[in-house]
Amino acid sequence: MLQIDNYLYASSLTEAYNTLQSVPGSVVLGGCGYIRLGARSISTAIDLSNLDLNFVRDTGSAIEVGAMTTLRSFETNPTMTRLANGVLKSAVENIVGVQLRNCVTIGGTVAGRYPFSDPLTALLALDTELQFVNHGRVSLEEYLSGKGYKDILEKIIIPQDDRSAAFTSIRKSKTDYAVLNVAVAKNADNYRIVVGSRPGKAMLSTDAADYLTQNGLDDKSAAEAGRLAAEQLQFGDNPRGSGEYRKAVCPVLITRALTEVMHAA
Ligand SMILES: Cc1cc2nc3c(=O)[nH]c(=O)nc-3n(C[C@H](O)[C@H](O)[C@H](O)COP(=O)(O)OP(=O)(O)OC[C@H]3O[C@@H](n4cnc5c(N)ncnc54)[C@H](O)[C@@H]3O)c2cc1C
Known part of the structure; x- marks a missing residue:
């Protein structure tokens, strides 16, 4: 069974990051697709849902997607479905079902670095970059080739070109x-x-x-x-x-x- 001792609705990314660093056994929550499946004890669960990280923004040269954006947005948001022949829609539409895709987030997907992941394969082909609170901007390619960070992902940045x-x-x-x-x-x-x-x-x-x-x-x-x-x-x-x-x-x-x-x- 999952046990959570303290639950923090972070009021800023800085508070979320400082808690992750300073409280042993603290865990950042995405959509909890995997977190809730395990029998584990979490000292402080850090909830990012009050930080306005559920967004898809077209900046002209890129599409920025907040860490708390669900995979369902990848197949329903017109900005996402227009990008590169709708490759991101194709990459998520076979993941279990709509109910799960309405919960699981791109933040949890990237941070989890799951080898079987469908969206990570597509995002790597699109030359995606990641914005972390402490490590700043790094390429997905570099992130996947390393060991991961004890950090908080804020958003992903997908170049928008003729790809x-x-x-x-x-x-x-x-x-x-x-x-x-x-x-x-x-x-x-x-x-x-x-x-x-x-x-x-x-x-x-x-x-x-x-x-x-x-x-x-x-x-x-x-x-x-x-x-x-x-x-x-x-x-x-x-x-x-x-x-x-x-x-x-x-x-x-x-x-x-x-x-x-x-x-x-
Ligand atoms: C039953 C099931 C079947 C699935 N099948 C597939 C499949 O076929 N193909 C596929 O590609 N994927 C599949 N997935 C994975 C899914 O698409 C998500 O990638 C996965 O659930 C993680 O997203 P989440 O939001 O649930 O993350 P969570 O479970 O909440 O978190 C995952 C990890 O990321 C960390 N984290 C979350 N958000 C952040 C953040 N902003 N910054 C830093 N760390 C963070 C958490 O602390 C945790 O360590 C499946 C998942 C489930 C539960």
Whole structure:
């Protein structure tokens, strides 16, 4: 059972951050999708819901999304669904059901750094940056490659440019965790090819991206990029699939996603 000794509605990000640093056993609450599943004791639960962090803002050059924004906003907010061919909508719409997506937040998703995460794969393809209270602005790529911070995520910043993007995944059933997920993005002649749920966390394939930059995108190069990504990245076993299966299916998903981007262009 989950036990919470003290409950703090933080009145500022500074108060939330100082409490997290100074009170042993304190925990920041997002939508509590995972926090409430565990049997644990929390000395002080830090609730951010009074801090106006539930927003989607178009700044012209970027879309900023507050940490307490739910994943449901990724599929219903027109600013989000317009961005990069609606890739973020595609990345969240298979996550369990509307009720869960109405609760779980982008803050908890990023801070959790879940290797199976669908939105993290898409956000990495979109070159997303993160704004933390203490660590300031860091790229999602850098954040995922490190060990995480004892900090509070304020918002994410997604560049708004001419990028076309696509997300695809393979799942044993529609709402199960992905066996493998893929997002690709094309901006002028630059590509980002991301594979997640390997079952390790989402990673970029630089070999596939460089190949596409040099050779352009067509049916043949899409298939070759998929092959290069499967060669470059590591795949492993978990109860959802073997590393061998993931490696075999990776080029197929990348080719599908690149074909979607080609047709969008
Ligand atoms: C049953 C179930 C099935 C799921 N299936 C999928 C799936 O198929 N695909 C997928 O991509 N995802 C899936 N998810 C994950 C979900 O999409 C969210 O990523 C997850 O629930 C975390 O979001 P949350 O708001 O619930 O975070 P919480 O559970 O509240 O918090 C998660 C962690 O983040 C920390 N945290 C929260 N907010 C902040 C912040 N602003 N700053 C710093 N730290 C913070 C918390 O302290 C905690 O450590 C599933 C979740 C559940 C419960």
